[in-house]
Amino acid sequence: MPDSVPLPDEVALLWGRREAPRRGPKATLTIDEIVRAAVGVADADGLAAVSMAKVAAELGRSTMALYRHVRSKDELLMLMGDAAVATPPDLSGADWRTGLTTWALSIVETLREHSWFTQLPLSGPPVGPNNLAWFESALRALTDTPLAELEKVGVVQNLITLVHGEVRLGRELQRSFDEDPAKFGRYGEVLAELIDPVRFPALSRVVSSGAFSEPEMINQDLAEDFRFGLSLFLDGVEAYMQRRAG
């Protein structure tokens, strides 16, 4: 059976289905090596540090050598985006709620190690094998629920959004903290100074409740917020299912 729909070029690349040329010298570089090197650079020094030159240097090659394997830097970024997420956990046997919770925590953990992930330009809906595997994994957790297929997609989509937000915020706050730790100790103070209790009554109440005065625990607080948000969201899903079933 021939491909009735020839795959878009980047998709073929993502799935390793780009046919190798038969003539000419064998490539001494593989896409895999390049992507691995790029991921390494991003993990170590952030996405901004990923330049074609640096990745090439990491491999002991010249900058332009990479362009024989990758059409553009954007294409490399796309490949990195699929390489970053590897394999989803096995959720079989868990009820949908436990499954989705595990799923969400797993993805957060995975992405925390490649927190540049959320900075990648999106090139449309997911098409990479690993990203689709995670998508599949989440959908599978919802198999035996009364949700319509489209609703399942909606739930997973929103879950992904929550996860991205958590990872992004974690990374940015961490970076900001590393840049100037002193600033964090003063966030509460600075707010207190800026905020007129008349114009900002609700915010003032939060500030004086001391919610912003524990500068040391940024990431703990953030992870707490995420778990809280996640459980609220899943509560909502549960309520929706009951309404729909009953």
Add this chain to the structure above:
Amino acid sequence: MPDSVPLPDEVALLWGRREAPRRGPKATLTIDEIVRAAVGVADADGLAAVSMAKVAAELGRSTMALYRHVRSKDELLMLMGDAAVATPPDLSGADWRTGLTTWALSIVETLREHSWFTQLPLSGPPVGPNNLAWFESALRALTDTPLAELEKVGVVQNLITLVHGEVRLGRELQRSFDEDPAKFGRYGEVLAELIDPVRFPALSRVVSSGAFSEPEMINQDLAEDFRFGLSLFLDGVEAYMQRRAG
């Protein structure tokens, strides 16, 4: 009363509290003009098009003139981030749920017009006057609820995340669509081709349910997903309040 905590420099800038020099020629450029021009460029051609040179050209100035008013491009981006969100809606009189819904839809609408907002580097927790005003607005909607102050922050934080996700996805899908409209018509087909129903049963079911075959309505679908996610989340908040109060 003197400032016990001298404001960090960028914060002073954000709040227009940087003192003007008393000697020398008067500036013929204001920060406001610069920020407005930069926002204009970003609205028209995207954040990537915002270069110091382009913004300066927009104002009929030389590139380096901007650096008298802004310490770096990052500082300009920070200012853009506060300028983009202007003034939050008045929610007084609404119950918390209606209030937060209005709030979320307003922010989405606002950010849709400056959808580069979600690409800005975050420089820590919010400090700009407009961003804080939105924060205040959301917190105020939760005033008369049984939530603790820290929980209110958590709820709003997660709401913001959902909003960012919606805006980001909308922008990226739109861009991707504009780049190659044909690709969207084929997303369902491409998936169908890639996905082995044995390895991807749940995804296959979604694909064959036709959930991905209406390429024309990307943004409608997305907005739908957002409203769905928002209502699920708020259902969860409601359930939590009841549990807490009862």
Add this chain to the structure above:
DNA sequence: ACGAAACTGCGTAGCTGATACGCTGACTAG
């Protein structure tokens, strides 16, 4: 077995963009 075709790796060079430095001339406090 041999020439042509198909390739790979890479050197070079062009272009865009951020920004350091220092000059010129304007404005103001005393």
Add this chain to the structure above:
DNA sequence: CTAGTCAGCGTATCAGCTACGCAGTTTCGT
């Protein structure tokens, strides 16, 4: 009036992406 300040900007440097084309390598067709 004059010294001190400051705005605008020309110039130059550096980083990064990538188009182009050469030189050497491998394979196919005959």
